[in-house]
Amino acid sequence: MFNPNISQKMEAQAPQRRTAQTPPRRNRDRFMTTTGKSEADYNAWASQVGRQMHINNLDRLICAQLGIYTVAHLAQLPTLLPEGVESEAQETSYLLENSVNPLELARLWQRVRIDATMYLSAETVLNEYLRPFPKDNFERWGDRNHLGDVSKSWFKKTGIELDVQLQEINEVAPIPVTMEDAIEFVKSWKPGGFVSPLQWQLTHIESRFQGLTTFRIKDYYAEHLLKMTQLVHPALTDTVPF
Structure with missing residues (x-):
């Protein structure tokens, strides 16, 4: 004979299923409950x-x-240095090419x-500050026979005159740069391309x-x-x- 009391008892002993109203506890919730710390503390801990x-x-x-x-x-497991490698620069150069030690x-x-x-040089200053300038500026202060060495990206008809730019650059730069520096720079590098x-x-x-x-x-x-x-x-x- 069916006993409703037994059925109710079995239902009471059965594990409760989670519902949409009772989501599982997340790591964040457990962390905050256990430590009493904030969500920001949890995020920092989880990131670490x-x-x-x-x-x-x-x-x-x-x-x-x-x-x-x-x-x-x-x-x-240090790399053995050959004879003749004495200075730090020589050691750096040798290890750069020959070391197989990640450390x-x-x-x-x-x-x-x-x-x-x-690192600071005339090139780093010019790489940061120099902008395109009129093409005839290079012909005036440089050698027009080397126009082919200069990227066309340097030339802009409406650009600020090269001598004006250098004057402004020298007002803010930590080291002075000359017209000769600028001419050699644009012959060697594209705008923003100096390494x-x-x-x-x-x-x-x-x-x-x-x-x-x-x-x-x-x-x-x-x-x-x-x-x-x-x-x-x-x-x-x-x-x-x-």
């Missing part, structure tokens, strides 16, 4: 966790590529990146790093590599007692 997971994946890629257990071992390239990248942002030697080095380092690791170098990962290899790892430094 995601970044660390990404870094761990990149570490695994390097370890797999080089056959090492941890990226900390990179500090134990060394990351260290180079950090140093060159800082130097590249501080400093340090910027070229930086691009080359990035290319070599990606070729070794399969991924592009970023500032946060370069910092991670340097920190990891600066830690003291007993397994790498302890003297074996036999």
